[in-house]
Structures are given as structure tokens and as C-alpha cells.
Amino acid sequence: MARHSFPQGFLWGAATSAQQIEGGRFEGGRGESIWDRFATLPGKIEDGSNSDVACDHYHRWPEDIEIMKDLGLAAYRFSIAWPRIFPDCSGKPNEAGLDFYETLVDALLEAGIRPFPTLYHWDLPQALQDRGGWSERDIAERFKDYATVMARRLGDRIGQWTTHNEPWCAATLGYEEGHHAPGHKDPAEALRAAHHLLLSHGWACQAIANEAPRAELGIVHIHTPAYPESTSPADEDAARWFDGFFNRWYFDPIFRGAYPEDAIADRVAAGHLKSPELPFVKEGDLEAISTPLDFMGVNYYSRVIMKTDEKGRRLAVKPGPPESLTDMEWEVFPQGFYDTLMRVSKDYAPKKVYVTENGAAYDDPIDEEGRIADPRRIAYLREHFLAMGRALNDGVPLEGYFAWSLLDNFEWGFGYKKRFGLYAVDESSRQRIPKDSAAWYKNVISANAVSDELTPTSHGDSSAVEL
């Protein structure tokens, strides 16, 4: 059995987001978010749930910090709920919302855990959606105001700010495919939304830098590597197309200051753009968007295999077999994690990389003794940690890793049925119940190493859980 040790000071963390865990929907002056509204629409959330209470983190955060301490986390990635800070369009920040995050941040610091906040993890104030949301350029000004207020209040205590979480999802799932709030299905609108998300990132970076000149700035992108099903030019082209639409449309403007030309041509061919001149891009936008960053956040879950069918359609190949899939029907493919880390560091030369999300949804039962054995999650994490180790050896400037997620939570359109947590949350009592993976992760963190062999975990005595 071999061990892979991580560099000293490697930042082990866990991630959550406000809409998914906080609850406290009507407390502390919080306004409505687009996800609160979306959840009231019939059929939008698979299990008919909403996130009014979620994990009740709004009240239970002290207990959650205890869990983090017990795990030995060095950092905690969370998001700030914009509707707690600006509940309406009055332009006046809500003191109770600011106080909530200030208290949380102070308690994390007190616990020796680095706060790693994200300003936008998809919970747009409904009041701003009513004015057009991300499709209107004005929203970038509003985001800048919000970033300014947060940096003014917390800038002396936060060393690293992340503006957005996965703008691809916010734009494409929210405005093009309609699976996410606000549920629109308009590709042209989605392209405008994507641009305004990116623009707001650039302007927010400038605003934070003004308020907190020493702060490090970054953004979180999801990266899904695309592999052709065969070596045929048509399949290669399908993989290129996916990469342009999903990855490069977001990485290129931020790290290279330009939208990818081939992907623009794809959008023109599809009729989503009238011409390659992007009408929503104004002078100076791309300079703002490509403001140099201190770090890149990368989320990785799985890969896609692409093909072109007989009718010339570019399609994702259905992944399988079933035992290779998580409950999201995402293929477990650690090599894709390695490829992702190598690719982003080679193509975009970030100064530092953090894996800001990675994890697996599996629904494992609680047994009579109250134990939740989740060997598939442990196997997933182990293999991905080993892939990360190889990427580190091969020169990726990787500084840390955040497991998705600390807790089972409100998984957007899927409701509570998809469980990513290291801890389960009892449906009625909201008690946090550690899964075996929590004890396993704790051991990895304390050893700062992972072994390359699957060993059975044993319950009760966490020191007996193998790395």
C-alpha cells in the first residue's frame, strides 16, 4: 500500500452554499430569492420541497462550526445570501444580514478556520429578477454595490474572496435550459446573462480591491472535460463544441480576455447570435472581466463523452454502466479530475488553484446503531485525492480542496433526494449525523495523506478508519 502525502499547509476544507443550507427564509429581514420563488412553481423541484428551513444552518451554525473543528478543516467555503444583504431594491443594506455573516466569520476565525466566502451562489434577490435579472446590464452595477458593502464590512477579516459560483450553471441552467431559477428557455438571453455575470465579476473585483487592497480575488468555474466517443473528426468536433459552450466560454474571457471564436461561430450557426459581433459586449468590458486574479476555483464532478449522430447532431453519450454512476447519474471518472487540473493550469496559467467543489451523491441508509456506511463516497474521494496528488506532482499550483458538501442539503431542482454530505441531516430534528466518510476525511486531513488501497472502514473508533 502506497501513500500520497500532500504539501505542508495544503488547505483541506468543505463547501456549502447559503440557499442550500441556511433556511431562515423569513428571518433577519431576508428578502425573497429567485430560488424561493422557483420552488413555489409546480413541478420545478423534484420532491416538491423548498429551502425555507433547509439544514437550519441559520440557527445551527455554532454546531456546524463544531463539526468543522472536529473534522480538522482548515477552511470553510460558504456563500453569502445576497437577499439577506439587499432584500429589496431600496439600495439600503440590511444590517441584520450583515451581522449574521460578521458573527459567522468571527466564529470561524476564532475556531482557526479560514472563511472562504462566495458572493453569488445562485440566490439572486427576486426584486432584481423582477427588473430583468442577469439579462439586464444594470445588474452588474448592483452586484458591484453588493460586493462593495461586503468588502467594507468584512474586508479586514477575509483574505480571499470568490465572486461567482459556476456562471455556466447560472446562465445556461437558469436562462437557456430552464432547469434552474428563474426557469427561462431563451439561448440568446442566456448569452447576455453569461456576459453580465462575467462583467459583474470584473467590476466586483475592482470594488473589493478598492475596499480591501490586500485581499486575494478569484472566481469558481465548473470544468467538465469532454472526450470524443471515437477518433472520427465528427466526434472530435462534438467534444470541441461542448468544451467551447461549457468550459471555454467562461474560462477564456476571465483568463484570456476574449470569448472563444469557434464557440461564437457555433452560436451564430445555431441562430442564438445574429453575427459574431457580440452586441452585449461594450467597450472596456473584456478588460474588466479579465482583471488579473490571485486564484482560480475549479469545481469538478465528472466528464462527458461526445459524439455526432447520423443527423449531424452533437450529443452526449449516455454514461454507464450503472455501477459507475453516482445518484446524479454522473460517471465516476477520476482521470477527468487529473485532466481538468492539468488543462486549466496549462491553458490559463493561474497563480494558484483551489478545488472549490468535488464530491458524490449517494443515498446510504442509517442502520440500527445510527451508523451511515458510505463506502462509495469514500472510494470516490480517495480516487479523486489520488488524482489530485498526481496533478500536484505534475506541477499544478494546487493550494487546497473543498469537499462538496459538509451536509446533505437542498440540491436545487432535485430537492433533498441527492445527498452529497459528509454528514446527513435528520429530516425532522435536523440533527447532524456523521457518515463514515466524515471519519475517513478527518483521518486524511490529520495525516495530510491518502493511501492508494481500498480498505474497509470500521465504525465507532475513528482512529481505526484507514486513510
Ligand code: FCB
Ligand atoms: C455544483 C453546485 C453546488 C451543488 C453541486 C452538486 O454545480 O455549485 O451547489 O449543487 O453542484
